[in-house]
Amino acid sequence: VSKSRAGFGNNTAIARGAFAASGGWRDSRDNNTVHEDDTLRSGRFINNARLVQILARNSPQQVYDLEKFGVNFIKVEGMYRLGHVPGHTYPRNVGCVELIGTGLSLPMRRYALGLGTKVLEGVIISRLLKKGETIAGAIGVDGKGQGYCIRAKSTILATGGLGQIYQRTNNAAEATGDGYALAYEVGLPLQDMEFVQFYPTCLSRPGAMSLVAYEHLVIIGGAILRNSLGQNIAELHGLTTPLAITRDKLARAIMLEIRAGRSYNGFVSLDLTAIPESKRERCASSLPKGTSFEQNNLLVSPAVHYAMGGVQINERSETALEGLYAAGEVCGGIQGANRLAGNALTDIFVFGDIAGKGAAERARTTRMPGIDDSMVKQEVTRLESWLNKSGKEKVSDLIASLKKTMWDNAGAVRDEAGLKQAISEIGTLQRSLDTVGVSNTKEWLQALRLDKMLTVSEMVAKSALMRKESRGAHYRSDYPEEKDPEWRCNVVVRRDGEKMAISRNPVSSTTGGAKGTTL
Secondary structure, eight states: OBSSSTTTSSHHHHSOSEEEOOOOSSOTTOOHHHHHHHHHHHTTTOSOHHHHHHHHHHHHHHHHHHHHHTOOBOEETTEEOEEOOTTOSSOOEEEBTTSSTHHHHHHHHHHHHHTTOOOOBSEEEEEEEEETTEEEEEEEEETTOOEEEEEOSOEEEOOOOOGGGSSSBOSOTTOSOHHHHHHHHTTOOEEOTTOEEEEEEEEEETTEEEEOOHIIIIIITOOEEEOTTOOBHHHHTTOOSGGGOOHHHHHHHHHHHHHTTOSSSSOEEEEGGGSOHHHHHHHGGGSOTTOOTTOSOEEEEEEEEEEOOEEOOOTTSBOSSBTEEEOGGGBOSSSTTSOOTTHHHHHHHHHHHHHHHHHHHHHHHSOOOOOOHHHHHHHHHHHHHGGGOOOSSOHHHHHHHHHHHHHHHSSSSBOHHHHHHHHHHHHHHHHHHTTOOOOSHHHHHHHHHHHHHHHHHHHHHHHHHHOOSOBTTBOBTTBOSOOTTTTOEEEEEEEETTEEEEEEEEOOSSOOOOOOEEO
């Protein structure tokens, strides 16, 4: 079941089509152990070490599997061409020929359809259905308001990220955090929700933020990011070693300049004239359309790119509920406090493979579960209740307000006052949603999206408020230092009745479950 056309409307499709695989193809010193160490170091050691081990160990096999599905990888003299990006000890990023994620997702779509896989497209899942402690299926609606009750022996959450809860993001339009909210609503624990990765250099264009690959233009090419005073931002913030300029550090440096008033209306300048002639051919493919190496004032800013936190899983991609698996960005524990470039696609392929095989085996050996009719009726009543509201506020205005609140108060630079303001405004918006006016199917579906977005936003803001330190992508200006061992832990969120419970749990390799304290 897909909200959009499967293989098109997701973050994979708009990614750069490259991922990390520690096959040692270019440097024999590279192996899964080095890849593990790099990932743990980037995640500031709050990752689930067992999941990281699986990620690195299984990454080379995914290259071979994807080739079987029809993906064409860039090769030079028969060997995979590998990119070297910040945070990775050795070059290990393989890329598809198309240089965009559809070069990965569309061959997989064709392969799946060729096997006879049935795909239900344009359907939003509103609720997972429980039968005791087992997930028995889901309820969804399509763009025409048609409802669906789906029974399933196995269910996999592969719903992607949450970037659309923020005003500035380069995420796909459907990345509204549905999977996190669906898991929360059935009582599953989620961890590390405070860790939201901001890609440092995104170009503002009508309707979207377009990623500008700083790894190529700045790290490889030598382009310079400047504030409105013309100062080199990387140098100002001590980022002088190219391969140490990771996304979290650079995004933080840029946002501090913007918040200090040294920006161009919320943007900084990317000076492309600093790229020497000898490197321009190599960097040409990374130039945004309509730009040239003669530009010294290409305006960029950070934008939400990826969410490190999510649903807790074990090494078999199982959640704490029978019959429910999860894979990809909706999961927590793998990336820790910050994700290395290339590890996102590695994650979805490795754990998607594990989840798919486990779910298939369960479906082969398990009877079809029954559905709790009362739960179905309850969800139908909830969904229909919005159709009877005639409030003056528009759902689109509430969504815009939420996005601004999250950007202003729970963005790349945070503090206690801002986070408390975000939590307060989220509560106000939740109350407004109860009376919002809905006059057509489009607004009804927007209300459904906003309902999930508010739940996810609350998780992010409350988790960020609890973590009184700075670690990885989470930066608190009122607690600017990383604090070990006090905060080398996971912040876990789960539902406790009608309250959101938050707890500090030790980092471990097992699925958690402590309810924690209620906020």
